[in-house]
Amino acid sequence: MPTSTRRRDTPPPRTGRSESEVLRGFLDYLRASIAAKVDGTPEPQVRAAGTPSGTNLLGLLHHLTHVESSIFLGEDVTDWQATFQAAPADGVADVVARYRETVERADAVLDGCPDLAAPVPRPRPGRPAPSVRWALTHMIEETGRHAGHADILRELIDGRTGR
Template sequence: MSTTARRTRRGDTPPPRTGSSESEVLRGFLDYLRRSIAAKVEGAPEPDVRTAAVPSGTNLLGLLNHLTFVERSTFLGDRVTDWQATFHAAPADSVADVVARYREAVAQANDVLDGCTDLAAPVLRPRPNSPAPSVRWALTHMIEETGRHAGHADILRELIDGATGR
């Protein structure tokens, strides 16, 4: 972080108040995490947003790009042949492009979830000849995956420009 960077402290958003059903709780927490990570990436400055701040090469824009692929694979049945490659946005992609693509994947995933009434049933997705996970497993996996990378994003964003908060 440069010495001229301004520290920005956003207020923390508390965990969501959801309905009492298992589905409402799982979806509420997933949507909370989805909003948190998108907000963490939105407005991050170039080129820092795609610059690795840790030896693994992880960068803020790449995290959101990766989560877009995970959403599409889990809920929409998209096949991914190289998961490591999903951690890097294309050079021509702006922050706004990656955030918009993530939000579109989330909207499409939520459309699929809206049609799922039984958490034990397989996710309704158009991937023939491939078993789908249960809706419960898919939601739990996406909470874990999104929460894990949201934590990474918190640290990376603070290193970029000092911005903190959810």
């Protein structure tokens, strides 16, 4: 059984005057939380299935990279289940860097979207884009859900807790 390494929890953001600032603040908080859970986790534990379904830390971050790309950048994902496994050649640093780069690209798109009711500007012929509000809310839900999974998986690996 891993020894517990308790860290002080980072509280959620308390700033933001506008709805957009609040939504983006919470999304950034969750993005940083899950990236921190994966970053520094040793091989092969980072890929080890922590549940019978095969859920693993590296796969969660790899999946979220694809969700960000799909929602904000218009990437077409044909096999969502496959996004839960990082390629064997991809190390922890590679997946974390790719996630952070995708987040930066998504943020650049969001920076150009002052109207939360407007559709996310993404090239996806034949499929309507969701509103910016829906996209942000969905990413908060999706990232928060998987950040919770990551909390449990990381604690099982080495006892590390907290955000």
